[in-house]
Amino acid sequence: MAADRTADVLDATLRCLLRYGVRRTTVDDIAAEVGVSRSAVYQYVRGKDDAVRRVADRLHRRALTHAREAAVADAPLAERVHGILSAKVELATGPFTESPHATELFDEQARLCGDICREFTDELHSLLTTSLAAEHIDRPADAARILLATTIGLLSTGRPDLLRRATVALLGGFYDHHTAYPSMRSLP
Template sequence: MLETTETATDPKRARILDGALKMFLAYGFSRTTMDDIARAAEVSRPALYLLFKNKTDIYRALASVVFEESIAKARAELAGDAPLGERLFQVIDTALISVMAKIAESPHGAEILDMKGSLAGDVVEGWRAAMVGQFTAAIGEEARATGVDLAARDLSPVMLADVLFDGLEGMKMRVSGAEEQRKAVRGLVKMVELAIRP
């Protein structure tokens, strides 16, 4: 079940989002109707329309919940005591690769993921900014702890975080399959580690 502060306080909303996700994964966004979502969530059509205007509204709410969970997982993982490289890898694995793999592996996953820019571009950008912020803080903290002057290397924590995130975006286009993505991620994380090594 999708779980955020918002859905935890509104079980009907959570049921609708869960039902919508099941329908989108089973039939695709374009073939799923509001009736399908209402049936899957076990709510009436009028009750569904009281909470959501249309499928796009539901898609945006789903994207918000998934990204909110991703940010929370990143925050928790980066707060740990493991070496930075391990923490970065774990964040990317649990908050990105594993989450997206579940969607991508469904028969209509590609359609659902392809629509995120057109239906929820602002949500995606907010999530990206939050994730880059998390990476930036962790990289900056590590550089301070090891006494590395990134500015002397013409680098900054935000630059390294952007490079890492941009590398992840490019990797998704080039590398298919979660295991291959994990291998590529290890290389990206290693580059960040080398940049902040004393």
């Protein structure tokens, strides 16, 4: 591998993880997936654990970029909150939906990358709290926890398609009953 093929190694690692899971994936599997020797893989990662962590980190960073963009968008609160929460959904959908091993990369209790997952969730909580506080939502940190828990619940029941409706409903409940709640009918 003359050129830097780190991305190729990480892409191959992800495919192996989705196919075999963390425990059953080996550096030999990754090498075969890339089409190089085992020693060539070690030019780009220290081993399987390093490759798994780097894949998890890359996926979480990508989703976090989307969440940060949503948080600062010039859009109504419901759209910004939905965009932030969608970053969590993004990790569990797409090509990951079909793999029984995908949760190993996104589980906060996972041995290899649980810390990455927790930091991601903490960052989402911070983005939500800041967005909610700017709109004068009472107890924004608690509201952010409720929104995240609802998102996780929707994912666990296989109904992330309800996220937009849940976001609108929950935001309506967070406003003080004396506050005029802006209409959410304009949301797609």
